[in-house]
Amino acid sequence: MKKLFVAGALVLSVFGASAQGKIGYISTEDLISAMPEAADANSKLQDYQSSLQQQGNEYLQELNEKDSLFVRDSIKLSSAAKELRRNDLIALYQKVQNWNQTSQQLLQEKQQTLLAPIRSKALDAIKDAAKDGGYTYVLDAAALIVSPPGDDILPLVKKKLGIKDVPSTKTPVTKPIGQ
Numbered sequence: 001m002k003k004l005f006v007a008g009a010l011v012l013s014v015f016g017a018s019a020q021g022k023i024g025y026i027s028t029e030d031l032i033s034a035m036p037e038a039a040d041a042n043s044k045l046q047d048y049q050s051s052l053q054q055q056g057n058e059y060l061q062e063l064n065e066k067d068s069l070f071v072r073d074s075i076k077l078s079s080a081a082k083e084l085r086r087n088d089l090i091a092l093y094q095k096v097q098n099w100n101q102t103s104q105q106l107l108q109e110k111q112q113t114l115l116a117p118i119r120s121k122a123l124d125a126i127k128d129a130a131k132d133g134g135y136t137y138v139l140d141a142a143a144l145i146v147s148p149p150g151d152d153i154l155p156l157v158k159k160k161l162g163i164k165d166v167p168s169t170k171t172p173v174t175k176p177i178g179q
Contacts, residue, residue, distance in 0.1 A: 021136025
């Protein structure tokens with residue numbers, strides 16, 4: 001709610017100041033996804049996620065093996081040995097249960113580490129393009145529901161970063177005959 005209020009106040013201040021300067025907007029998500037560094041970061045992130053999943057699978061396999069051994073050998077074990085193995089199994093079971101949460105946290109930390117320099121580079125390019133284009137305000141398109149008329153500065157920022165637009169592979173939607 002607080003963010004909505006702040007965004008509303010920002011939009012109102014932009015409306016009041018729009019007579020004083022140019023307004024532009026950009027989809028930072030589209031910009032970052034177009035940057036070559038983002039593809040590299042995504043690849044590294046997928047590799048890291050795979051290694052985390054592999055580790056979780058190894059924990060689960062270890063638990064299954066130890067559980068099978070415990071069931072098989074429990075008749076031969078003394079009650080003290082059974083208790084020790086049971087405690088080991090419980091600890092390993094908890095480790096497996098907590099691994100999903102731990103791996104998600106590790107994945108988020110890795111994502112932040114990989115994307116921070118990319119976001120910083122994108123923000124610097126947006127600032128430079130805004131300055132070069134004479135824009136007083138540049139808003140993120142994703143944060144706007146209603147806004148005053150403005151220019152999409154994504155092409156300017158892509159040019160600043162040396163990113164070439166790739167032609168869309170989408171086929172155009174056409175109306176059926178007779179409509």
